[in-house]
Amino acid sequence: MSLLQRCLSGGVPLRLISLRRVRTTSITYGSLVPFKLSDIGEGIAEVQVKEWHVKVGDRVNQFDNICEVQSDKAAVSITSRYDGVIKKLYYNVDDVAKVGQPLIDIELDDDVEVPSSIKQEKQEPANISSVEDSAASIRHKHEKKLATPAVRRIAMESKVNLLDVAGSGKDGRVLKEDVLRFLGQISKAPSNTSYTPHTSSASISKGEFQAGTLKDDEIVPVRGYTRAMVKSMSEALKIPHFGYNDEINVGRLVELRDQLKHISRERDIKMSYMPMFIKAASLALARFPMLNASADEKFENIIYKASHNICIAMDTPGGLVVPNIKNCEQRNLWEVAEELNRLHEAGKRQQISREDLIGGTFTLSNIGAIGGTYASPVIFPPQVAIGAIGKIEKLPRFDAAGQVYPASLVKVSWAADHRVVDGATMARFSNLWKEYLENPMLMLSELR
Ligand code: CAO
Numbered sequence: 122m123s124l125l126q127r128c129l130s131g132g133v134p135l136r137l138i139s140l141r142r143v144r145t146t147s148i149t150y151g152s153l154v155p156f157k158l159s160d161i162g163e164g165i166a167e168v169q170v171k172e173w174h175v176k177v178g179d180r181v182n183q184f185d186n187i188c189e190v191q192s193d194k195a196a197v198s199i200t201s202r203y204d205g206v207i208k209k210l211y212y213n214v215d216d217v218a219k220v221g222q223p224l225i226d227i228e229l230d231d232d233v234e235v236p237s238s239i240k241q242e243k244q245e246p247a248n249i250s251s252v253e254d255s256a257a258s259i260r261h262k263h264e265k266k267l268a269t270p271a272v273r274r275i276a277m278e279s280k281v282n283l284l285d286v287a288g289s290g291k292d293g294r295v296l297k298e299d300v301l302r303f304l305g306q307i308s309k310a311p312s313n314t315s316y317t318p319h320t321s322s323a324s325i326s327k328g329e330f331q332a333g334t335l336k337d338d339e340i341v342p343v344r345g346y347t348r349a350m351v352k353s354m355s356e357a358l359k360i361p362h363f364g365y366n367d368e369i370n371v372g373r374l375v376e377l378r379d380q381l382k383h384i385s386r387e388r389d390i391k392m393s394y395m396p397m398f399i400k401a402a403s404l405a406l407a408r409f410p411m412l413n414a415s416a417d418e419k420f421e422n423i424i425y426k427a428s429h430n431i432c433i434a435m436d437t438p439g440g441l442v443v444p445n446i447k448n449c450e451q452r453n454l455w456e457v458a459e460e461l462n463r464l465h466e467a468g469k470r471q472q473i474s475r476e477d478l479i480g481g482t483f484t485l486s487n488i489g490a491i492g493g494t495y496a497s498p499v500i501f502p503p504q505v506a507i508g509a510i511g512k513i514e515k516l517p518r519f520d521a522a523g524q525v526y527p528a529s530l531v532k533v534s535w536a537a538d539h540r541v542v543d544g545a546t547m548a549r550f551s552n553l554w555k556e557y558l559e560n561p562m563l564m565l566s567e568l569r
Pocket of ligand 1: 490
């Protein structure tokens, strides 16, 4: 059956066919095809292999998940372009794979008609059609249930449609036990064995070890998010930093958050302090757009950005990553919280997309979620300002009547590019941000 016939008979979604602009030929293969790592775009030349979903000998179909890779910009799922049997994996987990080089060898099914791009691929490195393919693969991730070939086989043999099965694995991946649970062969309660991120290299990259486990020197390759940190922080060294610190009384903010707790449960959106810090920053940036800005390369113009794409420094198993919440100026508190929840969950799985990492205009770093009072944050180029928030603490302060009372206080440490922002501007911005947080009703009254 041709690919087009399979498509019309429902075997392959038509939408994907149009995405991939597949050209078919009548050539049949029973031969070994090297599946090359496609050009992922953005000038990415290499990626780190994070996880294999297949092994040698596995049968795969088009669009089955092959592996997860991580560049210094984003995590990407690679899916198969072919039906066939895996004959070779070129890399181990944590190896660096080069774009345009073979990732796996697949022995194609004998009776398969193949897109002409396969024929080309045997002679040429990854090209533009590969970009289309990888785009289709990524889109496909959202349109089809993820499962390994082995699980697909169990589902097929049991006549179970995977779309009907709730996946408890990473990204909703359907695991063997999900199918068995669906068939009533194991108990209903999901097991605790659902996806746990790969942590061996992650714990190393985060510099935290079990006490006494390091007996010899360990060489740790600089990979993934840490590579991006090397680049951006080296660039940041060129920026003359100006620092400014203040103390905020967040007593009313703590009350507000307590009041929102039951709605938070109802809506299933975690409302931490962070969305409030972010929203207050966006409101203040509307009055101080020079802090939501970047300079052009020769420093001849400063571009004030209309969108408040506020970056959040995020501590993840893979290290520091700084995704951003787009258009905070248009979102209410719950919408900011929802986006933060989404990014936080993706960060825990090291699955933050490229789209979430690009285009940031201003950064907040809530180091107080871990601890500490003050920090000296480093600007995230090409931005011009960053704020680090310390831990909320109960400390004695005087009220208006001169009486000591337990105040909920948090310290903020700002850093700004002194070529663009002067100290007085930074202080005025900080005062306004502080006012919104000390009087949350003022902040809420300004929300659209
Ligand atoms: N003071 C006191 N408590 C705080 C706090 C603060 N500044 N910030 C967060 N908390 C509390 C939260 O309210 C939450 O408590 P509950 O479970 O009772 O609600 C708990 O700490 C955990 O918060 P969280 O981390 O899940 O959520 P968040 O939205 O506050 O923060 C994120 C999200 C991603 C910013 C945070 O998890 C994080 O990664 N922070 C580290 C940032 C970092 O590494 N900065 C350094 C950059 S330079 O290397």
